[in-house]
Amino acid sequence: MAWWWKRNTRTTATGGTEQPSELDAPRPAQAPPIPAPRPAADAQDPADPADRWDIIKQDLIELDPDFFGDLDQLAEEDRLSGESRDLTDERLTESLRRLSIRYLVDESGALLAMWERHVMQIRREGPQGEILVLRARAYATLPVEFEPRGLSAVNEWNRTRRFLKGYIGEATESGGLPLYGETQIPLRPGLTDALLDEFIDCAAAVSGAYVDWLHDEGGVL
Structure with a gap:
């Protein structure tokens, strides 16, 4: 059980448990202490994804030592229900086919869905x-030379829109600055086909809206 749920669940007089309500939300004084900032050397974003994950994992364990054990329990319960499955490359391609989204596979094995x-x-x-x-x-x-204008536009998108968050990448060989939009979803407990389709379909729709906005209202492309 996640840390925010355990703090809000209490035992009733009959021995059962009472579900949390908005009135049961923990007061600031009861919240667990926020981990102290790391030294400047650790504050830099490590190049190795495994190192980044170790830092995130340590922060989560400081908040709740049972965090990953609870996730494993949820994953096992979902697997036993027969509805949720692990995320795999095969499931990604199956989802794209169900959604009728054209795609290619790049040299790293990632799927590339393409639009206009x-x-x-x-x-x-x-x-x-x-x-x-x-x-x-x-x-x-x-x-x-338009980088400040691009940063302002991307910041406006991030401030006013949900889901996808935009950023400007490093200059390409041709000297232009690429504009990205990204969504990351942790799925350790697994997920159903319907939910996977929803995530990809939502990302496809929002990414299209983001790029159209950069061309039109954002006025940077």
Whole structure:
């Protein structure tokens, strides 16, 4: 059971448990202490994804030592129910086929779904491939001299929109700045086909809206 649920569940007089309500939300004084900031050397984003995961994992364990044990329990319960399954590359391709989304496979094994103005990379990341990453990139690039304008536009999108978050990448060989939009979803307990289709379909729709916005209202492409 996750830490936020355990704190809000209490035993009743009859020996059962009472589910949390909005009135049961923990007061600030009762919340677990936020881990102290790490030294500057650790604050840098490690290049190795495994190192990044170790830092995130340590922070989660400091908040709740039972966090990963609870996730394993949820995953086992879902597997026994016969509804939820682990995320795999095969399931990603099956989902794209169900959604009638055209795709290719790049040299790293990632799936590339393509549209008129952008491409979206669909892949698994994390130590066990349990993180679904949906990374969109506009075909058009931003001139380097327009970077401040691009940063302002991307920040406006991030401030006012849900799901996908945008950012500007490193300059390409041609000198342009690529514009990305990304969604990452941890799926360690597994998921159903319907939920996987929903995640990918949502990312496809929002990434298209993001790139169209950059061309039109955002005015940077």
